[in-house]
Amino acid sequence: MNPAKSYAHLFSPLGGDAGDNYRAPNVLTFLRSTYVALNAEALKSSGARYAFLGVPFDEGNIGKPGSEEGPREFRLASQEYFSYWFEYNVDLHGTMVDCGDVSMPKVSPEVARERIYRAVREVLKAGLVPIIVGGDRSMSIAAAKALSDHIGSKKMGYFHFGAHLDMSDSWAGERNLAPCALARITELPNLAPGNVAHIGARNSMNPKDWIDLAKQRGIRFNSMFELLDNGIYPVVEKAIDRVWKGTDAQYLSFNFNVMDASAAPGVTSTEPGGLESREMMRIAEMIAKRKQVSVIDVSELCPAFDVSGTAARLAVCVVTRIMAALAKERGEEIDARIRRSDLVGS
Amino acid sequence: MSANMDHIWKFVPHQHQGPAQQTGADDHIYSPKNHNGAFKSRGLTTFMGAPYCPPDRHAIRAMGAKVCFLGAPWDQGQIVRAGTSQGASGLREATTQYFSYMFEYDVDLLTFFKVVDCGDIPNVPGNNAKSHELIYRYVTECLEGGAKVIMSGGDHSLPIPGSRALSHFTRKGKMGYLHVDSHLDAGPDWAGNKITNCSGPARAIELPNCNAENMAHLGSRNSLNPKDWYDFYVDNDIRVVAMGEIIDRGVEACTKEIFERAWRGTETVYFSWDTDSIDISCMPGSTSPECYGLKAREAIQLAKTAGRYGCDVLEVVELAPYFDVSHMSIKMAANMIYHYLGSRAKTLIEQGKQP
Numbered sequence: 001m002n003p004a005k006s007y008a009h010l011f012s013p014l015g016g017d018a019g020d021n022y023r024a025p026n027v028l029t030f031l032r033s034t035y036v037a038l039n040a041e042a043l044k045s046s047g048a049r050y051a052f053l054g055v056p057f058d059e060g061n062i063g064k065p066g067s068e069e070g071p072r073e074f075r076l077a078s079q080e081y082f083s084y085w086f087e088y089n090v091d092l093h094g095t096m097v098d099c100g101d102v103s104m105p106k107v108s109p110e111v112a113r114e115r116i117y118r119a120v121r122e123v124l125k126a127g128l129v130p131i132i133v134g135g136d137r138s139m140s141i142a143a144a145k146a147l148s149d150h151i152g153s154k155k156m157g158y159f160h161f162g163a164h165l166d167m168s169d170s171w172a173g174e175r176n177l178a179p180c181a182l183a184r185i186t187e188l189p190n191l192a193p194g195n196v197a198h199i200g201a202r203n204s205m206n207p208k209d210w211i212d213l214a215k216q217r218g219i220r221f222n223s224m225f226e227l228l229d230n231g232i233y234p235v236v237e238k239a240i241d242r243v244w245k246g247t248d249a250q251y252l253s254f255n256f257n258v259m260d261a262s263a264a265p266g267v268t269s270t271e272p273g274g275l276e277s278r279e280m281m282r283i284a285e286m287i288a289k290r291k292q293v294s295v296i297d298v299s300e301l302c303p304a305f306d307v308s309g310t311a312a313r314l315a316v317c318v319v320t321r322i323m324a325a326l327a328k329e330r331g332e333e334i335d336a337r338i339r340r341s342d343l344v345g346s
Numbered sequence: 347m348s349a350n351m352d353h354i355w356k357f358v359p360h361q362h363q364g365p366a367q368q369t370g371a372d373d374h375i376y377s378p379k380n381h382n383g384a385f386k387s388r389g390l391t392t393f394m395g396a397p398y399c400p401p402d403r404h405a406i407r408a409m410g411a412k413v414c415f416l417g418a419p420w421d422q423g424q425i426v427r428a429g430t431s432q433g434a435s436g437l438r439e440a441t442t443q444y445f446s447y448m449f450e451y452d453v454d455l456l457t458f459f460k461v462v463d464c465g466d467i468p469n470v471p472g473n474n475a476k477s478h479e480l481i482y483r484y485v486t487e488c489l490e491g492g493a494k495v496i497m498s499g500g501d502h503s504l505p506i507p508g509s510r511a512l513s514h515f516t517r518k519g520k521m522g523y524l525h526v527d528s529h530l531d532a533g534p535d536w537a538g539n540k541i542t543n544c545s546g547p548a549r550a551i552e553l554p555n556c557n558a559e560n561m562a563h564l565g566s567r568n569s570l571n572p573k574d575w576y577d578f579y580v581d582n583d584i585r586v587v588a589m590g591e592i593i594d595r596g597v598e599a600c601t602k603e604i605f606e607r608a609w610r611g612t613e614t615v616y617f618s619w620d621t622d623s624i625d626i627s628c629m630p631g632s633t634s635p636e637c638y639g640l641k642a643r644e645a646i647q648l649a650k651t652a653g654r655y656g657c658d659v660l661e662v663v664e665l666a667p668y669f670d671v672s673h674m675s676i677k678m679a680a681n682m683i684y685h686y687l688g689s690r691a692k693t694l695i696e697q698g699k700q701p
Contacts, residue, residue, distance in 0.1 A: 080426065
């Protein structure tokens with residue numbers, strides 16, 4: 001046990017001048033982490049592993065608006081939680097920083113995409129894992145390209161969670177909208193079709209050309225019925241295998257409409273017939289077993305439709321559970337003897 | 347209070363008197379004959395349409411009540427968002443949408459237990475200690491009146507005075523304590539405050555007749571569980587059945603285990619049930635709802651299993667109707683209690699016992 005390190009944040013607040021309730025931060029950041037400007041040198045010297053990026057961008061949506069408010073809601077919901085996880089006996093404190101929101105020009109989507117791309121590249125350049133919270137799903141196009149360019153000739157894997165295939169080659173002539181996300185990402189030069197996974201597809205917001213294009217490119221997607229018929233965990237395990245097999249970097253892209261509408265009402269395009277939260281929690285642990293991930297994004301959170309913080313809390317729990325389970329996989333469990341200092345010996 | 351109020355049970359529902367009153371003793375368990383009766387119509391909105399009884403031991407005995415409902419609109423003992431002071435009203439509201447007869451157990455809860463509503467416990471805003479003292483006194487009155495207590499919160503600081511009342515009432519015997527919750531709630535204190543909604547089990551173990559071997563926690567998950575809370579269970583060797591284990595083993599087996607632990611060598615059990623043990627999709631109307639929880643069918647299975655063992659105080663807390671959707675949370679809370687009571691009644695009848 002390192003006596004120089006303070007463990008106070010693992011425990012209930014101790015009172016006194018610094019004894020604020022944990023829900024009253026000075027600055028609203030992801031899990032009360034430190035704000036660090038988006039600069040590779042600053043990020044590098046922070047010593048953190050993850051950098052949070054908000055992307056309040058809503059100009060790639062073709063359906064309901066509202067995901068612009070996603071990053072703020074995600075940060076708010078994260079105030080309800082601690083960095084300590086009793087289920088894994090790990091502590092995420094100090095492992096992440098918050099780089100604020102990528103500034104959005106408004107009515108200039110091309111500029112916005114460029115800024116998202118540059119922000120993600122900057123984080124990757126510093127050697128941190130970006131946690132990107134949107135924003136509509138078109139942001140994944142810019143962010144995945146940033147990872148692809150960052151790793152150069154190395155290979156990447158990509159995991160798409162969602163109820164929709166998002167394989168629109170173009171939508172009303174536009175090629176970088178949310179429904180085009182997977183179509184654009186599967187064109188990246190160092191992403192082989194065999195390293196792409198998609199789970200949760202269902203219902204009829206999946207026009208025929210999306211299915212056709214997926215087949216044409218050899219993209220294997222596991223529909224919701226397939227998950228239910230063949231067992232969620234065995235099918236997901238195979239999907240995870242595809243993403244991590246022979247790849248140097250892995251991109252996890254979550255649209256929580258992969259969940260049943262009851263488990264995540266606060267997303268732009270809810271769909272019935274999806275996953276339950278306990279299933280997603282297990283999947284988060286299964287992913288962490290692979291010991292590494294390069295980028296995590298969460299898109300399409302829409303607080304205007306949320307109920308009692310359901311979707312935002314789920315999103316926070318999934319992302320932080322992956323982080324916590326990864327920490328355990330890396331053997332970063334904290335010393336079992338650590339106790340509240342004021343209680344030791346009492 | 348008159349010496350014998352037992353006659354009140356000859357005319358149920360109790361609150362529909364007047365020109366069109368129905369006077370058949372069993373009218374309330376059948377479809378209405380002349381008008382809607384107490385179903386969705388009401389005199390005073392009480393829990394289960396039960397008669398009001400003053401929270402006084404003599405009055406409770408005189409009415410022969412075996413179950414007292416107590417509302418505890420106290421939400422200043424909590425560390426998260428406010429709103430549970432409306433919980434008891436929401437729960438009463440939900441019961442107007444139900445019959446007191448439950449076909450699953452073939453019993454009329456109202457007349458079997460002679461349920462009464464003792465109203466809400468008053469409180470002193472800004473003063474946790476005084477408010478807890480009032481809760482202690484009201485629960486004590488109900489127990490001294492010979493009734494079991496159903497207490498509706500209110501925040502989860504209620505078990506602190508509640509379990510103290512049951513502990514003192516059972517002073518000669520041992521007490522078991524069960525905490526079903528997504529949060530471990532075992533803070534030695536919170537910023538120096540020892541009686542918040544996150545210290546229930548930590549205070550219970552300090553009671554003279556409550557031991558770690560008769561305590562258990564069920565339903566814990568996610569990271570609103572600081573380390574000192576978990577350390578409490580590890581260091582005291584108290585059983586924690588976390589959510590992953592419930593999913594693996596099934597809710598019935600896990601519930602049996604904790605109730606058997608609580609009843610081993612004890613005379614009474616305090617059962618503290620936080621609504622956030624239930625999944626946020628089935629219980630949005632809670633102050634600190636969590637994903638990855640019990641689904642509605644599992645919560646009802648838990649209530650049914652608990653009914654086979656019983657308890658002397660059942661407390662349903664952190665119900666916050668402000669955050670509810672389509673009444674699903676308040677109806678869920680009503681069903682947690684109804685299925686517990688139904689299963690309890692069926693068990694007692696099978697054992698040839700009276701409540």
